Amino acid sequence: MKALVARLDSFGDVLLAGPAVRAVAARADRVTLLCGPLGAPAARMLPGVDDVVVWDAPWVGFEPPPVVASDVARLVERLAQDPPDVALVLTSFHQSPLPLALLLRLAGVARLAADCEDYPGALLDVRHQRRPHRHEVEAALDLAEAAGFPLPEGDDGRLAVRRPPAGGCPAGEDGYVVVHPGAAVPARRWGQERYAATVRLLQRAGYRAVVTGGPGERGLTASVANGAALDLGGRTGSAELAGVLARAAAAVVGNTGPAHLAAAVGTPVVSLFAPVVPAERWAPFGVPHVLLGDAGAACAGTRARVCPVVGHPCLGTVSPEDVLAAVEKLTGRAPGLAKWTEWTP
Known part of the structure; x- marks a missing residue:
């Protein structure tokens, strides 16, 4: 058939x-x-x-x-x-x-x-x-x-991709934190300065940060890395990015494709999630994750591409310190706090 x-x-x-x-x-x-x-x-x-x-x-x-x-x-x-x-x-x-x-x-x-x-x-x-x-x-x-195609026995139903290409990982030794600041939809972006501050905070806390992005995002990733983190902007295709994410301790990313790629390789996700689409349908699936953002903001459910509310409050209330604490939660360095939405399999 x-x-x-x-x-x-x-x-x-x-x-x-x-x-x-x-x-x-x-x-x-x-x-x-x-x-x-x-x-x-x-x-x-x-x-x-x-x-x-x-x-x-x-x-x-x-x-x-x-x-x-x-x-x-x-x-x-x-x-x-x-x-x-x-x-x-x-x-x-x-x-x-x-x-x-x-x-x-x-x-x-x-x-x-x-x-x-x-x-x-x-x-x-x-x-x-x-x-x-x-x-x-x-x-x-x-x-x-x-339609007659139930999930076969033994398949856990989580996301998966073919094995990333063999060879050296451009990010180096395992255990770093990936920071992916880009998103195709402006309403789902957290902001360049906040991502840069997060990278500095992660580095001071003892994490090694790796910044990723597509070929059109090299200026963004260079600014976010700012010499404090490894900048892989424009240096990884989809399969190579999967390999980088697979070796990470956690990924910090908005509601965009690399969040789902991280889930597909089993990496925990700190999701800066603008509620323009519902998290119940689009949150990282099948991996431990923390959602940061105001799910009750006025933009919730609008499917807006550009934030319809002055000040972008759904993500504007999230601080770099919030992100660091979420990374620590997912990597086992600190207990979780009730202010976050989280899921653990």
């Missing part, structure tokens, strides 16, 4: 689909993952994925491409050359699976499953109702099971 799993969103969203992909792979002969360009690096890291098809959907993302008939036709033609027997369309709670379901039907997919609130007509064979308050990982697993 040939199966297709679709998750058209960003890097972190695709990582969160990983356990559902493994559930499908346990019963399918071949699994294709259909994803967008931002999610492709994560797709290639997921266990159970045999092929990756990349398509930039015009209804997904912050800067979606225009609707071009020839682009849509090319995707349909490509999938129709060897159509999957079954497809799962994974979406967030606020997205519709029906545009993609239509294209998959046109490509000849015989059986389609998705979470769907809207009437699907002939587009879905399994119209699953998402349970309330489910994490994105759990919701995807629920859909997979409803």
Whole structure:
């Protein structure tokens, strides 16, 4: 049986689909993952994925491409050359699976499953109702099971990626703290100066800090590291970053893709979590973590890209000292405090 799993969103969203992909792979002969360009690096890291098809959907993302008939036709033609027997369309709670379901039907997919609130007509064979308050990982697993792909025995359902590349780690000896100051969405950023102060505080407390970021974030990481920490900005691809995170004692990061990558390699996370999206759906999954931020702030649940409240109070109340204390909690140096939201498996 040939199966297709679709998750058209960003890097972190695709990582969160990983356990559902493994559930499908346990019963399918071949699994294709259909994803967008931002999610492709994560797709290639997921266990159970045999092929990756990349398509930039015009209804997904912050800067979606225009609707071009020839682009849509090319995707349909490509999938129709060897159509999957079954497809799962994974979406967030606020997205519709029906545009993609239509294209998959046109490509000849015989059986389609998705979470769907809207009437699907002939587009879905399994119209699953998402349970309330489910994490994105759990919701995807629920859909997979409803479609006939329960998680196999012995799989703990946590995030996972293929083993990071062998060789020396650019961060050096294990046990450092990764500080990742960037985030694609401005509303989820804590602030360059606060991250820099946190690095200095970590170093004074005896931790070795390693600052990470993408190629476009080199100025940010250099400023945050400021000569006090190892600056790996722009020096690690996705697989190399997984290796750096796997050897860390903890990661300090906002609600962005590297937080989920840290969880996928089993590293505890101090999450600077702006509540523009709910933590119950998007918090680091399956690893010890501490959420810092005001979950009751006025921006909660708005899905805002730019903070709608002057002063960014949801994260502005978090201090570098709060972050240090959370790192100490997760690394076993200090007891936890009730002001934080934390989870330990």
